[in-house]
Amino acid sequence: MPPKKKPNEDYTLKVTSPDIGGRKARSSDKLTLVEKRQFLYVRIVRANGLPMNNMTGTCNPFVELKIGNYKGVTRCFEKTSNPEWNEVYAFTRDQLQGGRLEILVRDESAITEIVGRLSFDLGHIPTRFPPDSPLAPQWYKLEDCNGVKIVTELMLAVWIGNQADDAFSVAWHSDAATVSGKNVTKTRSNVYLSPVLWYLRVQVIAAHDLAPTDRNRKPEAYVKAVLGNLVLRTTVSKDMNLNPAWNEEVMFVAAEPFDDPLVLSVEDKMGADKDVCLGRSVVPLHQLEKRLLPQPIGDQWITLQKYVSEGEEKREVKFAGRLHLRIFLDGVYHVFDEPTCYCSDLRATSPRLWPEKIGVLELGILKAEGLPPTKSKDGRGTTDAYCVAKYGQKWVRTSTIVDNYAPKWNEQYYWDVYDPYTVVTIGVFDNYHLQEGDKNGGKRDPRLGKVRIRLSTLETGKIYTHSYPLVVLQPNGLKKMGELHLAVKFSCDNWIDLFHTYSQPLLPMMHYLTPLSVYQLDSLRHQATYTLSLRLGRADPPLSREVVECMLDTGVNRWSLRRGKANCERVMACLSGIVFLWRLFDQIRHWKNPSITILIYSLFVVMVISPKLMLSTFFLAFFVLGVWRFPKRPRHPPHMDTKLSHAETAQYDELDEEFDTFPTSKQGEALKTRYDRLRGIAGRLMIMIGDLATQLERIHALVSWRDPRATTMFLIFCLIACVLALQVQFRYLVLVTWTYAMRPPRLRVGIPSIPQNFLRRLPAKTDSML
Numbered sequence: 001m002p003p004k005k006k007p008n009e010d011y012t013l014k015v016t017s018p019d020i021g022g023r024k025a026r027s028s029d030k031l032t033l034v035e036k037r038q039f040l041y042v043r044i045v046r047a048n049g050l051p052m053n054n055m056t057g058t059c060n061p062f063v064e065l066k067i068g069n070y071k072g073v074t075r076c077f078e079k080t081s082n083p084e085w086n087e088v089y090a091f092t093r094d095q096l097q098g099g100r101l102e103i104l105v106r107d108e109s110a111i112t113e114i115v116g117r118l119s120f121d122l123g124h125i126p127t128r129f130p131p132d133s134p135l136a137p138q139w140y141k142l143e144d145c146n147g148v149k150i151v152t153e154l155m156l157a158v159w160i161g162n163q164a165d166d167a168f169s170v171a172w173h174s175d176a177a178t179v180s181g182k183n184v185t186k187t188r189s190n191v192y193l194s195p196v197l198w199y200l201r202v203q204v205i206a207a208h209d210l211a212p213t214d215r216n217r218k219p220e221a222y223v224k225a226v227l228g229n230l231v232l233r234t235t236v237s238k239d240m241n242l243n244p245a246w247n248e249e250v251m252f253v254a255a256e257p258f259d260d261p262l263v264l265s266v267e268d269k270m271g272a273d274k275d276v277c278l279g280r281s282v283v284p285l286h287q288l289e290k291r292l293l294p295q296p297i298g299d300q301w302i303t304l305q306k307y308v309s310e311g312e313e314k315r316e317v318k319f320a321g322r323l324h325l326r327i328f329l330d331g332v333y334h335v336f337d338e339p340t341c342y343c344s345d346l347r348a349t350s351p352r353l354w355p356e357k358i359g360v361l362e363l364g365i366l367k368a369e370g371l372p373p374t375k376s377k378d379g380r381g382t383t384d385a386y387c388v389a390k391y392g393q394k395w396v397r398t399s400t401i402v403d404n405y406a407p408k409w410n411e412q413y414y415w416d417v418y419d420p421y422t423v424v425t426i427g428v429f430d431n432y433h434l435q436e437g438d439k440n441g442g443k444r445d446p447r448l449g450k451v452r453i454r455l456s457t458l459e460t461g462k463i464y465t466h467s468y469p470l471v472v473l474q475p476n477g478l479k480k481m482g483e484l485h486l487a488v489k490f491s492c493d494n495w496i497d498l499f500h501t502y503s504q505p506l507l508p509m510m511h512y513l514t515p516l517s518v519y520q521l522d523s524l525r526h527q528a529t530y531t532l533s534l535r536l537g538r539a540d541p542p543l544s545r546e547v548v549e550c551m552l553d554t555g556v557n558r559w560s561l562r563r564g565k566a567n568c569e570r571v572m573a574c575l576s577g578i579v580f581l582w583r584l585f586d587q588i589r590h591w592k593n594p595s596i597t598i599l600i601y602s603l604f605v606v607m608v609i610s611p612k613l614m615l616s617t618f619f620l621a622f623f624v625l626g627v628w629r630f631p632k633r634p635r636h637p638p639h640m641d642t643k644l645s646h647a648e649t650a651q652y653d654e655l656d657e658e659f660d661t662f663p664t665s666k667q668g669e670a671l672k673t674r675y676d677r678l679r680g681i682a683g684r685l686m687i688m689i690g691d692l693a694t695q696l697e698r699i700h701a702l703v704s705w706r707d708p709r710a711t712t713m714f715l716i717f718c719l720i721a722c723v724l725a726l727q728v729q730f731r732y733l734v735l736v737t738w739t740y741a742m743r744p745p746r747l748r749v750g751i752p753s754i755p756q757n758f759l760r761r762l763p764a765k766t767d768s769m770l
Contacts, residue, residue: 033364033487038093068098090171116142197335258285279304279320364487
């Protein structure tokens with residue numbers, strides 16, 4: 001039974017008309033795809049000469065900012081009269097109710113008293129918009145409660161700007177007024193760069209002069225390589241002596257800067273769970289050679305050492321042999337951190353192999369609507385949403401809009417484009433890390449939806465403004481989480497380079513000259529994902545692991561019956577054109593419409609008599625087809641299609657299987673049902689593959705003499721056909737064949753043709769199958 005679909009749920013893409021600058025904007029304007037929002041910025045720099053408290057003899061100052069219903073508080077410094085804050089506060093202009101900004105300097109030890117104050121009328125505050133230079137802070141004398149100037153001074157700057165201001169990303173925002181303490185940094189927008197990823201290749205050749213612990217036993221040696229938390233091993237050498245050889249390769253993904261060294265050790269397999277280290281060596285990665293061009297790297301010998309204990313504290317280092325290997329950082333490949341079908345970057349690690357830049361991608365993240373409550377706060381539902389966008393090595397994170405089901409971000413970002421066959425991914429998440437003291441119990445940031453846009457589907461120079469449905473597939477069915485409003489523009493710098501890109505290989509050259517296996521690429525991609533999640537999780541604010549894994553689609557290769565059905569339908573849809581042409585030809589050759597049959601036959605006779613018309617007619621047909629479809633071309637970027645994905649009609653047990661862990665956590669009847677279903681699918685697939693193999697083996701049997709009579713008849717036919725082809729022109733042979741195929745129904749017999757009958761009687765290897 002499929003999950004119940006909500007009656008009024010709309011999963012379509014909608015065109016929007018936001019009030020953005022677009023082509024009318026100035027060339028120096030940074031905000032061309034978003035609505036410009038004005039903010040009141042206050043930069044509190046430092047204070048000078050604050051008085052000491054008469055009771056405590058110290059001063060613990062902080063600054064309090066008030067305007068309307070909003071209040072911001074700086075951090076408090078202890079025991080200082082000259083504090084330096086360097087903090088920026090941003091108040092959304094259209095949400096301000098008061099007309100004056102009040103700045104109060106207080107002492108934490110006497111919080112009811114005011115050390116000094118300042119007041120600004122909003123109408124007198126200057127405006128500053130990029131590309132204007134930043135407003136310089138100034139010293140202002142504070143006033144006491146009676147409005148009398150005092151000696152104490154406060155350095156600050158107050159101005160009205162927009163989201164293109166440099167202070168926007170580091171400011172405390174009034175939209176996050178309920179967040180305090182260190183969690184304020186987790187609400188700010190930020191730009192991240194993925195670390196440079198390299199393939200670390202360790203080609204183990206051999207080892208010499210090993211010193212086993214047991215001289216009377218032949219060592220079963222293998223090499224263990226350790227990088228960080230990842231351990232890889234070679235197979236046990238077949239040479240069970242002191243000079244074993246392997247000629248095997250292990251590969252890691254290493255990220256700059258290189259924090260962990262590579263530890264190589266030769267191990268002796270003593271038993272099922274007992275391995276003895278015969279020698280080890282530590283290799284710092286920054287000392288390794290980097291391959292920046294497709295050229296060979298030389299091998300080397302490294303010394304193995306062994307630590308021998310002589311007492312409780314003394315350890316002696318002894319020579320334990322040598323290891324022959326080729327080890328280097330390979331930069332001529334592209335390090336996959338995303339699935340190949342959703343890649344946002346296809347360049348090699350080495351900058352020397354990068355293609356020319358072809359354009360710029362501009363993305364405006366405007367707003368979201370209709371977001372559901374995801375957590376409870378003060379007895380009511382709430383959502384603290386933020387967006388993450390990834391393209392290439394650049395990740396961006398918008399600010400977090402606290403407690404809002406329709407957040408407005410209006411933030412714009414740019415990326416350099418090197419290949420149009422790339423995808424930009426935008427995800428919406430709910431921030432679960434804003435509670436003081438991290439009281440969320442380690443919960444993850446839930447995904448509210450994701451959007452993918454392939455650049456090759458965008459017209460250059462055109463601004464696309466759409467509302468994308470945010471849909472999430474859950475174990476209980478498909479759920480719409482709201483809508484995301486985006487503005488996208490792909491600008492081309494060089495049309496020649498853009499068209500030239502379509503003739504170039506998709507990946508760097510070495511992926512075709514010395515390709516890596518599918519198993520290697522999949523294993524290395526998981527290593528890259530793990531490395532990126534660790535590095536980006538240490539940023540401020542951090543990108544949590546679940547966010548990184550969601551953006552990189554780590555689970556795209558897992559088994560899904562729903563996606564299997566969708567892929568089969570995609571194949572059938574692509575083959576439907578061939579089926580349609582065959583049915584049309586079958587109708588023509590059976591004279592369903594005699595006039596059309598005579599016309600087609602006449603045109604074919606003309607092309608046979610004048611063969612040079614064949615290719616020109618073939619290409620002209622495609623040209624006419626393309627021109628005919630031009631008015632019906634897609635006007636909008638593709639989006640998540642719930643019908644194509646079979647997300648609306650998926651069964652409960654199918655979704656439960658798709659969201660199951662790997663290996664499975666199910667037991668009993670559920671596991672038995674899934675296993676039986678997979679056996680049924682695999683059985684049908686086995687029959688299809690077997691039928692295909694039978695037909696191919698029958699073709700091979702034409703000359704294999706497995707059936708001597710059939711092979712003799714086929715060879716005699718080939719000899720006669722050879723002589724006939726030499727005596728008769730090829731055009732007449734084609735004309736006779738076409739005439740036979742187009743013969744009228746009266747001359748037809750409803751039985752299989754002679755070639756079909758002959759082929760079906762040929763033997764196959766099915767007789768040899770058990």
